[in-house]
Amino acid sequence: MKVSIVIPCRNEVAYIEECISAIYANTLCKNEEVEVLVVDGMSDDGTTELVQSLLPKYTNLRLIINDRKVTPVAFNLGITESTGEYYQIVGARHIICEDYLEKEIQILEENPDIWCVGSKLINEYTNQEGAIISKAMDTPFGMGVGNFRILDKSGYTDTVTSPMYPRWVFDKIGMFDEELVRNQDDEFNFRVTQAGGKIWFEASIWLKYYVRSTYAGLKKQFFQYGYWKVFVNKKHKAVTTLRQLFPPLFVLFALVSIPLALLHPFLKYGILSIWVLYAFLALYFGAKKGDGFKESLGIIRSFLIMHFQYGGGYLKGIYHFYILHRKPSQRETKLSR
Incomplete structure (x- = not known):
């Protein structure tokens, strides 16, 4: 088996069929044997039944039940249940282009120092709020300079979306961390780079990603991103990227700006200039x-x-994990949708 494609999902009935169809439309699927494993986290919206109805239609399409419901468990079930020489993750809301798999394999085979490849991301949406959110996420101001979501030139980076790995990478550095409800892919890619591997962003291939369709979903998503990032840092005893520090520092600045401005006129003008910027x-x-x-x-x-939800989640993570020495909050283990 050349490639094993794993789709972790829970309650994605609106997107899963388009995701699977795009995978089987890939040029590689016409010339090589591939397997597609949908690892479903006990969906209750009809996703499971829809995938079951598609099994006769597609060769080597399999459905695996993830009774623990969290993403890293789905990733690891995909690894243990698959046989491919290459391991590809595709999110249920991701629609990959036709040469996605073929191009990634070419890069990995021609560059043994590259352990992971991912692509350009194009934001899609299903309603007006989603359209607005997608535009905000398509800016360096919204997502941060260097974030894979806004890259447009091929090159080395620190993480990518919907990545492909040679199978031997898991033998070398281990599986995905099942404690991490969020940021499990970032944490894994941090281990890739720590072990000497390189991560490549390939701009000539792309995938479409359906963003959150409500502001409420966006709030929870980014709060969890910040919260779980701190848990990853504590595990590794390191700040995995410097750009993650800007939102929590900005939230702290917002909290202290008024008291500081009252202390001295010089501080007032400096604080005002930051807010104006x-x-x-x-x-x-x-x-x-x-x-x-x-x-x-x-x-x-x-x-x-x-900015404020990521920063607030990050500060809550610092309070929980470093000051109180707690385990992750049960509330933050529930995925946002």
């Missing part, structure tokens, strides 16, 4: 990406949600 950047990117005044305001709202 933030407002200018938010307005600039909101106006640049927005189609009209109302949509631009929605994009600015999305910026605020992403």
Whole structure:
């Protein structure tokens, strides 16, 4: 078996069929034997039944039940249940392009120092709120400079989406960390780079990603990103990327800016200048990406949600994991949708 493709999912009935169809439309599937494993986390929205109905239609399509319901367990079930020389993760909301698999294998076979390959991400949406969120996530101001979501040139990076790995990578550095409800792929890729492997972002291939369709879903998603990032840092006794520090530092700045401004006029002007800069950047990117005044305001709202929720989650993580020495909160183990 050349490639094993694993789709972790839970309650993705609206997206799973399009995801599977795009995989089997790949050029590699016409010339090589592949297997596709849908690892379903006890869906209750009809996802399981839909996948079962597709089994006769597609060769080597399998359904595996993940009774623990969390993503890293799905990844690891995919590893243990599959036989492919290469291991490909595809999110249930990801629609890959036709040469995705073929191009990734070519890169890995021609570059033995590269252990992981991923692609460009194109944000998709299903409603107006989703359209606004997708535009906010398509900016360096929203996501941070260097984030894989906004890269457009091929090159080395620290993590990618929907990655492919040679199977031997798991023998070398182990499986995905099943304690991590979020950031399990970032943590795994951190281990890849720590072990001497390289991660490649390939801009000539792409996938479409369906973003959250509500501001409420976006809030929970980014709060969890920040919260679980701290747990990863504590496990590795290191800050895995420097850009993750900007949102929590900004939230701290927001909390202390008024008291500090009252201490001295010099501090007041310095603090005001930072807020003016933030407002200018938010307005600039909101106006640049927005189609009209109302949509631009929605994009600015999305910026605020992403920055403050990530930063707030990060600070909560510091409080829980470093000050109280607690295990992850049960509330933050529930995935946002």
